[in-house]
Amino acid sequence: MIFSEDQLDELRKFECLDFQSTVSFKDGCIDDFIKSKYWPVAVQEDMIVRTSQQIKHRSTVIVKAYIDNIFNKNFLDFGCGTAHTAIEASRSCKLSVGYDPVRHQYWTSQEAKASNNCMLFNDFDEVKKNGPYDFILLYDVLDHILPSDIPAAIDNIISVCDSNTIIKCRCHPWTSIHGGHLYEKLNKAYAHLLLSEEQIIEHQTIGTTRIMKPIVTYRKLLSKLNVVSVDPVSIRMSDEVKSILSDNNIINRIKMVTGGDAEWQSSVLPYEYVDYVLRIQ
Numbered sequence: 001m002i003f004s005e006d007q008l009d010e011l012r013k014f015e016c017l018d019f020q021s022t023v024s025f026k027d028g029c030i031d032d033f034i035k036s037k038y039w040p041v042a043v044q045e046d047m048i049v050r051t052s053q054q055i056k057h058r059s060t061v062i063v064k065a066y067i068d069n070i071f072n073k074n075f076l077d078f079g080c081g082t083a084h085t086a087i088e089a090s091r092s093c094k095l096s097v098g099y100d101p102v103r104h105q106y107w108t109s110q111e112a113k114a115s116n117n118c119m120l121f122n123d124f125d126e127v128k129k130n131g132p133y134d135f136i137l138l139y140d141v142l143d144h145i146l147p148s149d150i151p152a153a154i155d156n157i158i159s160v161c162d163s164n165t166i167i168k169c170r171c172h173p174w175t176s177i178h179g180g181h182l183y184e185k186l187n188k189a190y191a192h193l194l195l196s197e198e199q200i201i202e203h204q205t206i207g208t209t210r211i212m213k214p215i216v217t218y219r220k221l222l223s224k225l226n227v228v229s230v231d232p233v234s235i236r237m238s239d240e241v242k243s244i245l246s247d248n249n250i251i252n253r254i255k256m257v258t259g260g261d262a263e264w265q266s267s268v269l270p271y272e273y274v275d276y277v278l279r280i281q
């Protein structure tokens with residue numbers, strides 16, 4: 001890794017480096033360095049959604065980008081979470097249904113209640129009664145479903161499709177720069193691939209499914225659906241991020257956690273998101 005003079009000064013303070021041989025981390029020192037200001041961020045600070053206004057803004061962006069032209073159509077937000085997106089979509093479609101096995105407290109808010117063509121369910125039978133749907137969205141959901149529950153979730157989705165249904169699925173691979181969902185508490189690039197299990201749990205805001213080989217695994221999971229298009233969105237890695245990913249100590253640490261090799265790493269780590277457009281077969 002190429003360190004700047006500032007970084008080297010900081011590292012000397014941490015006594016992280018073994019200057020006798022090549023520049024390398026001593027055991028246990030990587031953690032301090034990750035947490036220091038010298039480690040690159042996972043997400044630009046102004047992109048982190050924290051306030052209710054930001055959550056609402058995010059939902060308008062999602063509706064515009066994923067579910068345009070839904071006038072007079074039925075829309076299902078599968079794994080809707082807070083339901084902001086389902087509520088936002090209800091402004092422009094005939095019926096908007098939000099489904100999530102977990103009821104979020106926002107579902108009972110005045111805003112949620114004020115929308116008369118938006119229904120929110122945690123019972124999939126209710127979702128079925130209102131189907132089939134013209135558009136289905138899975139936004140950052142597949143990577144949060146327990147692996148054992150994924151086949152049932154896919155079958156549920158299929159049960160509310162007809163031959164015209166368009167499904168849009170945004171995946172947020174665990175292997176990506178912020179795929180561990182630590183960024184609200186510890187906004188550091190790839191921290192979830194480098195820190196100890198205890199530290200990951202301490203900083204993680206929601207549970208994530210550790211899908212090591214995202215592209216192959218998503219293809220398998222979605223094989224009952226017809227993939228119309230795939231759009232892997234790579235991050236534009238800053239020189240700082242490229243630099244940490246070219247360091248042997250970091251590579252070895254990631255290898256240890258993931259069992260992946262250098263080829264795997266270079267093919268997977270740059271994917272920030274993978275978007276699918278799907279129909280039933």
Ligand SMILES: C[S@@+](CC[C@H](N)C(=O)[O-])C[C@H]1O[C@@H](n2cnc3c(N)ncnc32)[C@H](O)[C@@H]1O
Pocket residue numbers: 078079080081082099100101102138139140141144145146149153206
């Ligand atoms: C990261 S959140 C995303 C929420 C929402 N789509 C958004 O983008 O704001 C993942 C959601 O998936 C939901 N989820 C977990 N298991 C699920 C399942 N088996 N079926 C549907 N949703 C599930 C979680 O309850 C959670 O609300």
